[in-house]
Amino acid sequence: MSILYKNINYLDLENEKIIEGADIFIEGNLIKKIGNNLQIKASEVIDGNFLLMTPGFVNGHTHLGMSYFRNYADDLKLMDWLENEIWPIENKLTADDIYWSSLLSICENIKSGVTNFCDMYYEMDKVCDATIISGIRGTLTRGLTDNDGKGKEKLKSVRELYNNYHNKANGRIKVVPAPHAIYTCSENFLREISDLSKDLDGIINIHLSETKGEVENSLKEHGMTPISYVNSLGLLDNHVIAAHCVHITDEEISLVKDKKFYPIYNPTSNLKLASGFTPVDKLLKNNIIMGIGTDGDSSNNSQNLLQDMHIGAIVNKAREMDEEAVKAIEILKMATINGQKALGISKAGLIKEDYLADLTIFNLKSSNFTPKNNLINALVYSATAEDVRDVLCDGKFVMRNRELVNLDEERIKFEVNRHFEELVKR
16 A cells, blocks of 8 residues: 655654645555655555644553543542542453453544554553554553562563564554552562563563652652662663653652653643642753653543643643743654654654654644644644544554544444443442
């Protein structure tokens, strides 16, 4: 399959500008040629007038299977929310529940322009199956804890998941071990996970320094802040996808700036759970590569990454009392090229020859892009998910003209409602 976009506008992240009226040729799963007046035969030629192409967005941290809990338990303190509301009902989830709830979350991700995500949950074989069907890319990470005495069994399940799914679907599926957090994993278990990561692809996904309470307890129990603690155990010798990092210290920034350490900013979740404000501006000024994510539906209530991009940009200006802090282009990089780097995906996240054809297409006829004063700013400050017209992943449409190509959204919503009604009765 090949596609030729004629006369399309696109986001050039390397030069931080919009290129107007270009021709872009996609063949197989790659962007093969970018130029003007290209004379290339293609399976399909698409008029790019009134369209804007960006790299596909990366949701760097989520819990897809938690879409059942959207609006279920809100306005609670984090540990009260987790221990008294979320964990008890999560214990009743079946593999089928997680399959359908993950599909619903994937629908919403695609509709906001997402072509890749990093998920932490369990029953991950079902999440892998859902991701394969959807057509998008996913880093699937089995959330690991040993406070229930089942650590060894969970480590074994990660190896099995890796053997069964890693690099499946033309490489769209990645499998990564994921210690949930330092407060749900023992010291020995964290070391074992680090060793397992080194046996696999050397990547770990973990929640770190999300709340003040987590930091205070770490200082009390380990005599170190959370990031310093996991470093003392050797975890930071791996490539680390680090969700939140709200309370990262200056000392920890110095510690991680030369490591493969990738904080994932979750603005809506951190605001809603009153976790605090990630020092995004400071991290960026220290040349730390950051991604951005929605977190799960129970703490965000949405999988709309464009909404998090908008909130993430504007809240940092208020936090820093600086209108120039965390500019729109920086948020766009977090959601594209930097998100791909955080997930360990190469040759992705830019509109560039020989890069993966993971692409999001916006409708410039929308009032949110009218007038066309600055399209880079428009993507962050005024665009909404409804402005996303098409989404391609691996060179294939996964949404076209706002219609999902591989997923039956109405069937998925029906199944989620049916399964949730059964869930609350258990």
